[in-house]
Amino acid sequence: MRLPTWLAQHLAALRALLVLTVLLGLAYPLALVAVGRLPGLAERTDGSLVTAHGHPVGSALIGQSFTDAAGNPVPRYFQSRPSAAGDGYDPTATAASNLGPEDIVDTLATDPEGSRRSLLTQVCARSRAIGEFEGVDGARPYCTADGVGAVLAVFRRDGLTGPATRVVSVNQAAPATPFLSDYEGVPVEPATPGEDYRATGATIVAIRGAAPADPAVPADAVTASGSGLDPHISPAYAKIQVARVARERGADPAAVQRLVEEHTSGRTLGFLGAPAVNVLELNLALDETLPAP
Incomplete structure (x- = not known):
């Protein structure tokens, strides 16, 4: 007796499912477990x-x-x-x-829960702490002496051009003293928590500083x-x-x-x-x- 086409197709699909379940769901995993039990591999497969x-x-x-x-x-x-x-x-x-090299501006807020340290400040803080802990120079480029990113928001007379009219150290809130006293002849002021200087037309400028190109604290210690x-x-x-x-x-x-x-x-x-x-x-x-x- 010939089965209806639809029933034959369903039975073929069921047979394929059973065969693949045995091969891939049982035989293959068990074979890998057996290989993992071979001398020289057992310790590694157990998590070393x-x-x-x-x-x-x-x-x-x-x-x-x-x-x-x-x-x-x-x-x-x-x-x-x-x-x-x-x-x-x-x-x-x-x-x-997932923070990249352009993550250099901290989010400052009066409520610590609303604050966020940029990748640059995280690196600077770690380098400073490790320098103190190990008794070596923790200075590194683009970092302030107090361990935050050395970054300025520069406001210019004509937007992106013209002389500077206002300069803010965006990662240093009062009562911190800005890492530079002035920039292009304009006094540098500390940041105001809650203010987004990137959204106000300022140019964000990272300052390299005088730290050595090859810091004493290596990169893997701070990243x-x-x-x-x-x-x-x-x-x-x-x-x-x-x-x-x-x-x-x-x-x-x-x-x-x-x-x-x-x-x-x-x-x-x-x-x-x-x-x-x-x-x-x-x-x-x-x-x-x-x-x-």
């Missing part, structure tokens, strides 16, 4: 967990913060780079800040990675932390530096990426070989 004294303390692939309950960096440990994933290194909220989960820092960032970690542990800085070098990985395939230091593994090695007094 790192253990100390028999207990998991983190993953070699996911960064974490080394701070106290108040969020302050613990001096005896090397510090990770910033993270924009959730409240920091949250694997369920992996993401970047988050694209995933927000990077477990590594650059050897340059590790280097400026050596003196502080050695002091806190009562250790020889040369011994701390040797541990840094032992936990520095080279470029992938010899030419991809850059050398990097795994912060978690380095800190565990410090606790094992150079415990704090």
Whole structure:
């Protein structure tokens, strides 16, 4: 007996669904699980967990913060780079800040809930804080001495042309003192919270300042990675932390530096990426070989 065309088509679709469900929903996942159980792969497929004294303390692939309950960096440990994933290194909220190089003007408001720091000010504030924490120069281009973006709103007589008639340091509200006393002969005034200077016809000008082109605080110390989960820092960032970690542990800085070098990985395939230091593994090695007094 020949089945009606519509019924034959439905049965064929059902058979295809069952076959694909078995192949892609069962056989393929089970095959991948089996491959993940092969020697040399099992540890990686389990999340590359790192253990100390028999207990998991983190993953070699996911960064974490080394701070106290108040969020302050613990001096005896090397510090990770910033993270924009959730409240920091949250694997369920992996993401970047999506702020770009043109994000240089803060949103100032009398209510802190309505305020927002630009990417530039975030970088400047981090650089200043790290400079103080590590005892190095935290200055960097386009940053003020008090750790905000060095940005002016310049009002001109003829709109975009002509002499300046008013100049505002847009990221510094009173009682802060503007980072420049005058610009093009016009006194610089602090910003008024709640005022949007970009919408009032002003030209936004970033001032480079006298900071060195190669800051002592490296870029990875003040910017988050694209995933927000990077477990590594650059050897340059590790280097400026050596003196502080050695002091806190009562250790020889040369011994701390040797541990840094032992936990520095080279470029992938010899030419991809850059050398990097795994912060978690380095800190565990410090606790094992150079415990704090």
